[in-house]
Amino acid sequence: MPSRESGAGTKRRIALTVNGKKVERDILTRMTLAEFLREELDLTGTKVGCNRGECGSCTVILDGNPVLSCTVLGIEAAGREVLTIEGLSSGGKLHPIQEAFVEHDALQCGYCTPGMIMSIKALLDRNSNPTDEDVRKSTDGNSCRCGSYPNIIRAAIEASKKMTHK
Ligand code: FES
Ligand code: FES
Numbered sequence: 001m002p003s004r005e006s007g008a009g010t011k012r013r014i015a016l017t018v019n020g021k022k023v024e025r026d027i028l029t030r031m032t033l034a035e036f037l038r039e040e041l042d043l044t045g046t047k048v049g050c051n052r053g054e055c056g057s058c059t060v061i062l063d064g065n066p067v068l069s070c071t072v073l074g075i076e077a078a079g080r081e082v083l084t085i086e087g088l089s090s091g092g093k094l095h096p097i098q099e100a101f102v103e104h105d106a107l108q109c110g111y112c113t114p115g116m117i118m119s120i121k122a123l124l125d126r127n128s129n130p131t132d133e134d135v136r137k138s139t140d141g142n143s144c145r146c147g148s149y150p151n152i153i154r155a156a157i158e159a160s161k162k163m164t165h166k
Pocket of ligand 1: 047048049054056058070
C-alpha cells in the first residue's frame with residue numbers, strides 16, 4: 001500500500017514563459033507556483049504571507065488573470081505565461097503603477113505591495129478608467145496590515161490617468 005509520502009519527491013519538467021522569457025526546469029510536482037518563482041527562479045519579489053490563499057501577497061498574473069500563486073501548483077503553469085512584479089519595470093524605469101505607489105505613499109512595510117500592484121495591473125489591463133470601487137473590488141483579496149488602503153486606491157487611480165495620458 002503506498003505511503004502518504006508517496007510521490008512527494010516526484011519531479012516533472014516544465015516549460016513556461018516568465019516575464020517574457022522562456023524557462024524550462026525540472027520541478028517537484030508538489031511545489032507551488034510561489035515556491036517555484038522564489039526558490040527556482042530567484043524571483044523573490046513575489047511574497048508569501050499566509051501560504052493558504054488568504055492574504056493576497058503572492059498575487060501574480062497568469063495568462064492575464066491575477067492568481068494567488070501559493071494556491072497554484074508550479075506544474076499547472078506549464079505552457080503558460082506568468083508575470084511577476086519583477087516583469088513590470090523596463091529599462092531601469094519603474095512601471096507607472098510602481099511610480100504612483102511611491103508618489104502617493106501607498107506602502108509602509110511593503111510586504112503586501114507586490115501583490116497589490118499585480119492585482120491593480122490586472123485591473124488596469126482590462127479597465128483603463130477605474131473608479132475607487134473598482135480598485136477596492138480588484139484588491140479585496142489583498143490584505144494590508146499597515147492599513148495603507150486609501151493611499152493604495154489613490155495610487156491606482158493616478159496610475160490609470162498616467163497610463164491613459166501617455
Ligand atoms: S501567501 Fe498566497 S494568499 Fe497569502
Ligand atoms: S504596506 Fe505593510 S502590509 Fe501593506
